[in-house]
Amino acid sequence: AQSVAQPEDQVNVAEGNPLTVKCTYSVSGNPYLFWYVQYPNRGLQFLLKYITGDNLVKGSYGFEAEFNKSQTSFHLKKPSALVSDSALYFCAVTTYSGGGADGLTFGKGTHLIIQP
Amino acid sequence: EAGVAQSPRYKIIEKRQSVAFWCNPISGHATLYWYQQILGQGPKLLIQFQNNGVVDDSQLPKDRFSAERLKGVDSTLKIQPAKLEDSAVYLCASSPNFNEQYFGPGTRLTVT
Numbered sequence: 001a002q003s004v005a006q007p008e009d010q011v012n013v014a015e016g017n018p019l020t021v022k023c024t025y026s027v028s029g030n031p032y033l034f035w036y037v038q039y040p041n042r043g044l045q046f047l048l049k050y051i052t053g054d055n056l057v058k059g060s061y062g063f064e065a066e067f068n069k070s071q072t073s074f075h076l077k078k079p080s081a082l083v084s085d086s087a088l089y090f091c092a093v094t095t096y097s098g099g100g101a102d103g104l105t106f107g108k109g110t111h112l113i114i115q116p
Numbered sequence: 117e118a119g120v121a122q123s124p125r126y127k128i129i130e131k132r133q134s135v136a137f138w139c140n141p142i143s144g145h146a147t148l149y150w151y152q153q154i155l156g157q158g159p160k161l162l163i164q165f166q167n168n169g170v171v172d173d174s175q176l177p178k179d180r181f182s183a184e185r186l187k188g189v190d191s192t193l194k195i196q197p198a199k200l201e202d203s204a205v206y207l208c209a210s211s212p213n214f215n216e217q218y219f220g221p222g223t224r225l226t227v228t
Binding site: 004034036042043044045046049090092102103104105106107108109 | 120149151156157158159160161164171172207209215216217218219220221222
């Protein structure tokens with residue numbers, strides 16, 4: 001069975017400072033990792049993904065994430081936080097079974113609060 | 117490109133009643149997913165379709181939940197009878213291949 005852990009319920013960062021939202025995973029086989037963001041009363045929006053290749057992946061709105069296989073981690077980062085980044089962030093993992101993309105297993109989410 | 121459409125956006129029913137949700141995926145997307153998101157938790161996969169066939173329904177409570185995807189396009193998720201613990205947001209997502217999933221706005225169900 002696959003699982004995702006987001007150890008922090010909430011992360012507080014001052015505007016302009018770098019931010020990190022942590023994610024670790026457990027999966028059999030090669031992981032395919034995703035970050036999604038959810039704004040109030042809105043659906044999930046895709047931010048970035050790791051499938052293969054370069055361990056540092058860049059995504060939407062200046063976000064990036066680093067895949068670390070030895071630590072089974074996929075932390076989300078941004079060099080300079082904006083107040084508009086305040087939202088609920090989900091890390092997710094899946095595997096490829098050969099029949100297509102399997103359903104995502106999500107973490108419980110991390111509330112990111114950027115203080116002006 | 118039009119996104120994933122879901123209806124209704126909100127639904128309030130009494131326990132033991134039935135309810136149905138509808139999803140129209142992005143055109144051309146072969147894979148369709150239904151997730152349940154309970155308040156304060158991450159979404160949980162209920163069922164996955166590849167075209168009109170079920171790939172994974174291992175987490176679907178089959179005694180009360182059912183889903184179908186006729187003609188490999190639109191999909192309907194039904195709950196009959198509903199329980200209080202079914203109160204959640206039901207998310208539909210679609211994917212063209214092994215790639216990111218695109219989510220609809222969700223249907224917020226309240227069971228009283």
